[in-house]
Amino acid sequence: MYPIWEVPNLSAGIVLALMATFHILPSHLSVSAIWFNVYVETKAYRENRPELLEFIKKYSLLLLVFSYVLGSLSGIGIWYSATVANPRGISGLIHNYVWGWATEWVFFIIEVIGIFIYYYTLGKVDKKTHLKIGWIFAIGSWTTMVIIVGILAFMLSSGKWPETGNFFDGFFNQTYWSQLLMRTTLMFGIAAAYAIAVATRIKNADVRAFITKTASRWGIAGLILGSILFLWYLKTLPDANRMLITVLAPQGLKTGIIVSSGVLVLYFIYANVKPLGIRLVPAILAIAVLFGGIWSTERIREMIRKPYIISQYMYSNQIIGKDVIAKGVSAEAKIINEKGILKFAPFVPDGLREINEGNQVQVGKMIALIECSSCHVFDEKGLRAMPQMVKRLGFKEAEAVEGFLDGLGGYPYMPPFVGTAAERKALATYLVSLNK
Amino acid sequence: MEIGTMLKALQDPMGIPFYPVVFQALMVLTFALHIMFVNFTLGTSFLSVYGYLKGGENWTRLSRSLARATTVNISVAMLLGVAPLLFVQVVYDPFWYASNMLSAAWVIGFIFIMMLAYSLTYVFYLKRDHKTGGGFAIFGIIAFALFLLSGIIMHALGYQLLQPEKWLNWYTKGNFIDTSGTSLHAFQLPRFLHFIIPSFAMTGIFLMLYAWYFKNRADFDKGYLEWVGKTGAKMAFIFTAIQAVVGFWWLFSLPAGFSFFTNPFFLIGAALGIALLVFLYNAQKDPVKYAVPGVLGAFLTIFGMSYAREALRMKYLGRFDYSIFNYKLNIDWGSTALFLATFVMGLAIIGYLLSVAYKSGRVAGEYVSTPSMNKWGKISIALLLIWIVVVAGLGIVISVRNYL
Numbered sequence: 001m002y003p004i005w006e007v008p009n010l011s012a013g014i015v016l017a018l019m020a021t022f023h024i025l026p027s028h029l030s031v032s033a034i035w036f037n038v039y040v041e042t043k044a045y046r047e048n049r050p051e052l053l054e055f056i057k058k059y060s061l062l063l064l065v066f067s068y069v070l071g072s073l074s075g076i077g078i079w080y081s082a083t084v085a086n087p088r089g090i091s092g093l094i095h096n097y098v099w100g101w102a103t104e105w106v107f108f109i110i111e112v113i114g115i116f117i118y119y120y121t122l123g124k125v126d127k128k129t130h131l132k133i134g135w136i137f138a139i140g141s142w143t144t145m146v147i148i149v150g151i152l153a154f155m156l157s158s159g160k161w162p163e164t165g166n167f168f169d170g171f172f173n174q175t176y177w178s179q180l181l182m183r184t185t186l187m188f189g190i191a192a193a194y195a196i197a198v199a200t201r202i203k204n205a206d207v208r209a210f211i212t213k214t215a216s217r218w219g220i221a222g223l224i225l226g227s228i229l230f231l232w233y234l235k236t237l238p239d240a241n242r243m244l245i246t247v248l249a250p251q252g253l254k255t256g257i258i259v260s261s262g263v264l265v266l267y268f269i270y271a272n273v274k275p276l277g278i279r280l281v282p283a284i285l286a287i288a289v290l291f292g293g294i295w296s297t298e299r300i301r302e303m304i305r306k307p308y309i310i311s312q313y314m315y316s317n318q319i320i321g322k323d324v325i326a327k328g329v330s331a332e333a334k335i336i337n338e339k340g341i342l343k344f345a346p347f348v349p350d351g352l353r354e355i356n357e358g359n360q361v362q363v364g365k366m367i368a369l370i371e372c373s374s375c376h377v378f379d380e381k382g383l384r385a386m387p388q389m390v391k392r393l394g395f396k397e398a399e400a401v402e403g404f405l406d407g408l409g410g411y412p413y414m415p416p417f418v419g420t421a422a423e424r425k426a427l428a429t430y431l432v433s434l435n436k
Numbered sequence: 437m438e439i440g441t442m443l444k445a446l447q448d449p450m451g452i453p454f455y456p457v458v459f460q461a462l463m464v465l466t467f468a469l470h471i472m473f474v475n476f477t478l479g480t481s482f483l484s485v486y487g488y489l490k491g492g493e494n495w496t497r498l499s500r501s502l503a504r505a506t507t508v509n510i511s512v513a514m515l516l517g518v519a520p521l522l523f524v525q526v527v528y529d530p531f532w533y534a535s536n537m538l539s540a541a542w543v544i545g546f547i548f549i550m551m552l553a554y555s556l557t558y559v560f561y562l563k564r565d566h567k568t569g570g571g572f573a574i575f576g577i578i579a580f581a582l583f584l585l586s587g588i589i590m591h592a593l594g595y596q597l598l599q600p601e602k603w604l605n606w607y608t609k610g611n612f613i614d615t616s617g618t619s620l621h622a623f624q625l626p627r628f629l630h631f632i633i634p635s636f637a638m639t640g641i642f643l644m645l646y647a648w649y650f651k652n653r654a655d656f657d658k659g660y661l662e663w664v665g666k667t668g669a670k671m672a673f674i675f676t677a678i679q680a681v682v683g684f685w686w687l688f689s690l691p692a693g694f695s696f697f698t699n700p701f702f703l704i705g706a707a708l709g710i711a712l713l714v715f716l717y718n719a720q721k722d723p724v725k726y727a728v729p730g731v732l733g734a735f736l737t738i739f740g741m742s743y744a745r746e747a748l749r750m751k752y753l754g755r756f757d758y759s760i761f762n763y764k765l766n767i768d769w770g771s772t773a774l775f776l777a778t779f780v781m782g783l784a785i786i787g788y789l790l791s792v793a794y795k796s797g798r799v800a801g802e803y804v805s806t807p808s809m810n811k812w813g814k815i816s817i818a819l820l821l822i823w824i825v826v827v828a829g830l831g832i833v834i835s836v837r838n839y840l
Contacts, residue, residue, distance in 0.1 A: 002446070002533050003607050005540035006615040015544060069554050072514050077547035079521070084540035084617070087533035088448075094525050095450035098459075099771035105518050106775075106782035112515050113786060116508060117793045121803075125796045129805045132813040133792060136785060139820040146827065160838050167453070167771040172831040174839060320449070327766050329449045346442040347534075347604065351611040362611055369615065 001318065001345035002087045004369045009382030012085035013374060017302070019077045024294050025287070026071030030111070031141050032191035033063050034118075036218065038134040040211065045127045051207050053122065059198045060119045068115055086374060088318035089309040096161075096170065097151050104147040110140035142184070149180045156301060157238050158311040165326030178233035186226035186294075189264065192219030193290050196271055197283035205276060212275035219268035227261055230297075237304070238311075240412065244304040248413055253296040260293030306413035309374075315415035317374045333418045341419040345370055355422050364430025367423055371415075378434070387434040395435055401428035439600050440756045446530035451764030454772045456527050460746065460760060463523035468742040470520055471631065472638060472735060473513035478583055479639025480506045481557065485576035488564065494663050501646070503561040503576070510554055527760040528597070531753070535597040538606050539589075540617030546589045553582035584632070591628045592620040598752040626686035633682055634738070637675035641730050643668025644719070648727035655800050665723035672730070673716040680709060694751045701747035705740040712737045774827075781823060785816040 005012045037059055044052035082090045094101070114137030121130060150171035154161070159173030195215040202208045234242065245254075267286050271278050307315050315321045320332045336344050342353050342363065352363050368378065368386070376384045395401045405424050409416030417424060437445075452459065480502040487499030524532050536543050556579040564572045596606075599622060606621045607613055647665030650656045683706070690696050697703075712733050719726035750759070791812070796803035805813070 003537040003603075004613075004615045005537055005617045012540070019544075019547070065558060068511060069558065070551060072511065073547055073551050073554065076514065076518065076521075077544075080536075080543050080547055083533065083536050084543050087537060091448045091525065091529050091533060092450060094522065095448040095452060095529075097771075098453060098522060098526050099768070099775040101522055102462075102519065102775045103778045105522070106778045108518065109515055110782060110785055110789070112511055113789050113793075116511070117789050121792065121796050124802060125792060126802060126804045128810070129792060129803075129813065132810075132817065133789065135817050136789065136813075136820065139817065139824070140785070143820065143824065146824065165766070167768050168830065168834050169838065172834045172838075176831070177835065324450075327450050328764070346437050346445060347607055347613075349604075349608040349611045349613060359611065366613070369613075 003347045005084050009379050011377050011383045016081040016085040019081045021295050023074040026067040028190045030067035032187035034138040036191045064119050107140045107143045153179050156305050162312045175236045178236045182229035182233050185222050188218045189222030193287050200280040209275040216268040216271035241304040248303045249300045256296035260289045307415040317371050336418040360426045360429045364426040367427045390431050390435045398428040398432050401431050443530050443758050451766040453768035456760040456763050459523050459526050463520050464742045464746050466519035468739040470516040475635040475638040477509040477513050478635035481580045531597040535593050542589050549582050549586050553579045595622045629682045630686050633679045637672050640668045640672030644723045644727040648724045669719050669723035676713050701744040705744035708737040708740040781819050788812045788816045
């Protein structure tokens with residue numbers, strides 16, 4: 001248990017979600033765009049169409065500046081915001097997957113050095129060499145996805161890992177392949193949307209039409225295959241998580257996925273029929289629609305992970321919920337229930353370690369910060385604001401809240417309350433005090 | 437709660453998947469590489485603005501090159517920063533996370549500050565020639581100031597980490613706790629300067645390398661390159677000398693109980709630093725000749741100093757009986773082998789990419805690969821494909837075993 005960071009009205013978790021959402025735009029571009037680039041470049045050389053290189057130059061500059069300036073930084077930003085939102089969660093991941101991340105880092109180096117050299121040597125090295133660099137960059141970049149999907153999927157569905165504690169059992173878990181293939185096909189759709197936007201800036205009408213037509217085909221294929229694989233992904237989800245899609249995911253997000261895919265398919269069809277009819281603003285709007293779709297999918301993925309931050313191991317509030325015997329790790333509920341959370345957590349003021357008549361509310365707030373603040377704010381308004389919840393549930397008496405806290409683990413998405421009876425009472429007293 | 441007990445309780449119960457000494461060595465090595473590029477970034481960013489404002493043919497030309505170099509240097513610095521950031525969380529997790537949480541708003545701020553600084557650097561590089569009269573310097577100046585500010589944040593996080601005895605005081609005021617994360621709690625000037633001053637020394641060496649690299653290019657003026665080399669050598673020497681003074685200042689400001697001046701890691705680091713100073717003194721007469729051994733020697737010095745910094749951290753944390761060598765082990769050979777194999781393979785591929793860049797930059801026209809370079813390129817692609825086949829094969833075997 002580390003110190004807590006409260007972000008007024010938002011929670012640190014939402015800071016993380018915003019950072020991660022933003023990161024989607026440049027990162028997915030970086031993995032996918034180069035495939036399109038290499039394809040076009042090969043065509044330019046084979047069919048002797050040097051005019052296509054104008055597009056290559058523009059598209060790689062977008063990649064260099066957008067993906068590798070804002071993309072790299074927001075990627076590190078995800079890590080930083082995950083750290084301050086859930087330090088024990090990120091620690092748990094790192095202590096299992098450090099070599100996975102280190103392996104990804106090797107490919108990340110290949111990727112970043114690759115894009116710089118690809119961009120700066122265009123026209124300055126012979127064609128074959130330039131294509132080789134393109135291929136190295138493309139494959140290396142996709143490999144970062146091969147790795148990070150394993151860790152992302154592990155958080156959602158940890159496979160046989162809780163029994164064996166084995167790196168690869170957790171990595172190649174039940175949703176690994178469906179997620180990898182889904183993301184791989186969708187990334188071509190993403191590359192296509194960006195390519196069409198870049199093409200609008202090209203003066204040569206033939207090149208523009210050619211790029212837009214080609215990209216639109218990539219887009220349609222990527223989206224259709226991606227949607228089919230999305231259904232497979234839903235099938236591979238563990239039952240408990242799939243059930244949460246019905247219980248937790250807001251209709252808006254579900255509609256977001258369907259509408260955005262539909263709109264994009266129509267957009268790509270239009271682009272294929274009238275390639276010169278697409279201008280920059282609609283092309284950017286299409287990227288925004290795409291972004292909305294991805295955002296909805298990723299948000300749902302994070303919601304259905306509940307009550308865990310790491311599937312079958314650690315709850316969202318950083319308390320270890322299950323034993324991992326293979327790694328010699330015990331669940332913490334039992335010891336916290338005996339000792340009390342106030343004695344268990346290191347960062348508690350001395351005056352709040354013992355409960356007395358005078359400090360009930362203060363102690364209750366301390367416990368709420370430790371056990372609830374990952375997902376709830378305590379301001380009047382904001383993310384799952386606790387005062388609103390207490391009012392909605394009509395809690396006026398501490399006893400009623402105590403009963404509610406007792407049954408908390410019965411909700412499929414809530415971690416159970418842990419702590420002594422006196423601590424539960426203090427928490428209940430604090431929560432009731434919010435109903436004023 | 438007693439501090440030693442608290443630190444033990446904070447350690448991740450999963451343990452670590454390989455011997456701590458390996459994580460430590462990788463952490464120090466990658467940190468040394470990272471800080472070298474941080475130094476290049478700060479130095480080239482500063483000098484590109486300086487040259488732009490100073491004007492004149494040589495400075496303007498150099499300023500343009502350095503502005504472009506800054507964009508690459510930041511990227512590489514970030515790239516190389518990922519690894520030590522990862523490894524510090526493996527063996528020093530209680531410290532890193534506590535320190536981050538206590539200044540969480542700054543941790544997030546760091547990202548936005550860097551985004552802004554990086555974007556401004558690009559603006560300064562791409563748009564500077566569109567306006568005359570030095571008006572664009574403001575972008576470069578703000579960028580440099582923001583880089584410095586992000587250095588201050590990282591310094592504070594790294595220094596707060598060493599003082600677990602103060603954490604609770606920083607976090608609590610009586611029965612109230614401060615969950616805002618808006619304060620930076622610790623700053624030590626000589627320590628901070630010891631990370632910043634080398635920026636100018638390293639940029640001096642960077643200029644020597646620049647003069648060396650372009651010396652055979654017909655389109656580069658000899659007089660200009662000679663001037664760049666001399667300026668670089670002078671800068672490198674002066675700032676290395678200043679760095680030595682700052683180093684002793686830092687040494688004498690350390691808690692006396694550490695007797696750090698007898699620590700072997702410190703002694704090796706200091707000896708390397710003095711040797712570098714002597715070397716740079718000799719380099720004044722022919723900077724180009726000394727450029728390559730110069731950068732290697734400077735890196736070796738940084739590496740030695742980074743180990744000394746790690747030894748100092750062990751002193752600080754040893755006060756609470758914390759040692760990474762007691763970390764619980766859950767050895768995982770499979771993933772360790774995956775990383776090591778990938779790392780070696782990666783070096784071969786990165787080597788190819790850098791060779792292409794190096795060779796193409798040295799000729800004025802189009803570079804045509806030699807047959808051996810072509811072969812290296814093909815091998816690189818093949819290695820990547822083999823990697824995918826092996827890992828996917830492993831994944832299929834495991835998936836079939838576990839789920840079919």
